Amino acid sequence: IYYKLQTEDPDEELEKLVESTTSPRLISTGGIAVVDELCLASEGMVVCRFRPPSILLAVATLLGSFYSFNMQFPKGSGGSEKNIFLFIKHILLGQNSATLPLSVEHVLTDLLKVKA
Secondary structure, eight states: OEEEEOSSOHHHHHHHHHHTOSSOEEEEEEOSSOEEEEEEEETTEEEEEOSSOOHHHHHHHHHHHHHHTTOOOOOOGGGHHHHHHHHHHHHHHOOOGGGSOHHHHHHHHHHHHHHO
């Protein structure tokens, strides 16, 4: 979903990481407190740069990019990466929970208990 670069040459590392993308990913440079650059990359190119960096806008754009490019969420090991996307999609877009995997539903139920 997200890569953060903190190297001596972030521009070179950013370029290598962008070239290796096959599905939409958020990539940033800088530190924890200050994000220097934030972009959406897919299929070896930068699709969008967020200036100034906005995490909420970037995540919403990341979700939308899967629909725009007609791509499926990546599965990752054990389906965990796909579940993260489904969780974020549910929280941001209010997707019906009937279509969510059981593990995501459990997390949402636990969060609602904490909220109450």
